[in-house]
Amino acid sequence: MSNDPIIRFEVTGATLDDLRAFVEEARPAVERRPIARRSERGFVMHASLPETRFTAARALPSASRVHLEVVENAEEAGRAGHAEVGVGNRFADRRAIPRGPGHKG
Amino acid sequence: MPYLNVEEIESALENLAEAYPASCERVRLPHPTHEGRTCHALRLGTRPAGDTDGVLLLGGVHAREWVPPDALVALAADLLEAFGDGKGITWGKKRYTAEQVRQVFEGLSIFVFPCVNPDGRLWSQTADPDWRKNRRPGPDGRPQTVGVDLNRNFDFLWDHIQKFAPASQVATSDDPADKYVYRGPAPASEPEVQNVVWILDNWPRIRWMADVHSYGPDLLYSWGCDQNQTTDPGRNFQNAAYDGVRGLPNDTSYGEYIPATDLEVYTTVANRMQDAIEDVRDQHYDVIQAYSLYPTSGCSDDYAYARHFVTPGIGRVYGITVECGRRFQPSYQEGLKVMMDVCSGLLALCLSALEVSGSPTVALATPTVAFGNVSDGWQSARPVRFEVADGRAATFKVVWGPRTHAGPSGSFGLGHGREVSVPARPDGAPQEAIVWITGVGSNGRAQALGSVRIRCVETRQDWLIPLSMNLQTPSGRRKHRIRRPR
Numbered sequence: 001m002s003n004d005p006i007i008r009f010e011v012t013g014a015t016l017d018d019l020r021a022f023v024e025e026a027r028p029a030v031e032r033r034p035i036a037r038r039s040e041r042g043f044v045m046h047a048s049l050p051e052t053r054f055t056a057a058r059a060l061p062s063a064s065r066v067h068l069e070v071v072e073n074a075e076e077a078g079r080a081g082h083a084e085v086g087v088g089n090r091f092a093d094r095r096a097i098p099r100g101p102g103h104k105g
Numbered sequence: 106m107p108y109l110n111v112e113e114i115e116s117a118l119e120n121l122a123e124a125y126p127a128s129c130e131r132v133r134l135p136h137p138t139h140e141g142r143t144c145h146a147l148r149l150g151t152r153p154a155g156d157t158d159g160v161l162l163l164g165g166v167h168a169r170e171w172v173p174p175d176a177l178v179a180l181a182a183d184l185l186e187a188f189g190d191g192k193g194i195t196w197g198k199k200r201y202t203a204e205q206v207r208q209v210f211e212g213l214s215i216f217v218f219p220c221v222n223p224d225g226r227l228w229s230q231t232a233d234p235d236w237r238k239n240r241r242p243g244p245d246g247r248p249q250t251v252g253v254d255l256n257r258n259f260d261f262l263w264d265h266i267q268k269f270a271p272a273s274q275v276a277t278s279d280d281p282a283d284k285y286v287y288r289g290p291a292p293a294s295e296p297e298v299q300n301v302v303w304i305l306d307n308w309p310r311i312r313w314m315a316d317v318h319s320y321g322p323d324l325l326y327s328w329g330c331d332q333n334q335t336t337d338p339g340r341n342f343q344n345a346a347y348d349g350v351r352g353l354p355n356d357t358s359y360g361e362y363i364p365a366t367d368l369e370v371y372t373t374v375a376n377r378m379q380d381a382i383e384d385v386r387d388q389h390y391d392v393i394q395a396y397s398l399y400p401t402s403g404c405s406d407d408y409a410y411a412r413h414f415v416t417p418g419i420g421r422v423y424g425i426t427v428e429c430g431r432r433f434q435p436s437y438q439e440g441l442k443v444m445m446d447v448c449s450g451l452l453a454l455c456l457s458a459l460e461v462s463g464s465p466t467v468a469l470a471t472p473t474v475a476f477g478n479v480s481d482g483w484q485s486a487r488p489v490r491f492e493v494a495d496g497r498a499a500t501f502k503v504v505w506g507p508r509t510h511a512g513p514s515g516s517f518g519l520g521h522g523r524e525v526s527v528p529a530r531p532d533g534a535p536q537e538a539i540v541w542i543t544g545v546g547s548n549g550r551a552q553a554l555g556s557v558r559i560r561c562v563e564t565r566q567d568w569l570i571p572l573s574m575n576l577q578t579p580s581g582r583r584k585h586r587i588r589r590p591r
Contacts, residue, residue: 006235016354019398024274029285032428034276034399037323037391045398046320072432078234081171081434084107085230091116097124098117100183101445102194
């Protein structure tokens, strides 16, 4: 287990420039495409940082213009995820036909 | 019921293909991954692939995004079972009728490539859950330099250092040690990307591509390289004059050109997908241009849409990225709900594809082209008009000529290039496409005969159109017949 786990968090700002200022100062990993969704409080984006840098980022000048909210500890989430990965091969039998979650009718 | 592992995905595709041979086939992809895995896709549809338009659905490009491959296998399984039994499908509160399921099987080829990056998925599911890239061996043998971000490796403005403004903060990297967004050593260097390109090359009637990622939830449409603009076609990704300028927000120096009608198609279809997703369980997916904070390069959606600009004459592919759910690896129970959202959105995409990108109904409105009274040294132009009846996209290409059969050589030419396209219109309104033919007068008012052959790319219809010059007086009275060469 890492001493400095990756923290995934949301960044919310009134404007896109508020988000850009934080990203350019804190240098987080942008979690996906570098886009921002509209939210009730302006715009929200997703990012991640090692925990120590995330803690430090809260004190940056640009952080005063955004709201940071932790989504998850990536390492803890990943460990939980590994417990939910298929073991073996449920479709090794050629007669085992996959079925989707939709109701057919 | 846990997430599918890599072996299970391959077996699931094989079993589905065996169970439903009349409505799907398994497609073996030619480029093995770095770890030697051979990937497969399913093609769903009852007609030969070349007979219908296609939709390509991708999942698992990014390793740590576990829901999309499961969602695509689930979609294929649901569609095949429902079609086989003549039934409709309900995901959550959203119901699709048996007739709608039948329509997509009989009117489309749906290519389902659920796990583009199996090497990466295996690594994410067994070692590092935060792993995003493929498993290309590192250039220096260090584990820190393993892997390429496949969604920065497509051949679209790949060389971000040359193509983008230095201050643009383009979200890619040329450093193999970048854990997330290393672009790779060359455009389309990765076998996983080459497999996607191979599908698009081999099935030229694919008109839509949805690359399913997580997380968001959002629906993204092109472009991702800069803010869209619809007024200046010269500002485009192929124009080297704008290298080093692209990617800055809110500047006046550059915006990526997108035809207004394409933008309307994108937003109309994305909004339908949004509605179809929301109907499942009230989850709202934002519809957003793929550029909002910073630009990207080498992404699949932009590559797919860019192809017809780079190679005139091939079909237009609208690329959409689905960012599903709110976690990379939600609990499987939550993941199942996200899968239903995705299934509903993608089936809505397929139904839209039937409407806005099926084969157009086209007709030639000017079966002959006649130039009258063209004097020596003068050039005139006449239109060859095509009517596109149903609002679908259509491309007309001059495949032969214009040639002069009688009279001074070079009497006929092309006014504005060998090809003309009209984009789809979501309102279905009829459109007109015009190929301009020029006539050049010589030797007084010499008479000439010629012809040109024009083809509709989508329908493969050919028209041989006779051309004539100075066979009639300005008042319309026929002068005299000229002698055809023997």
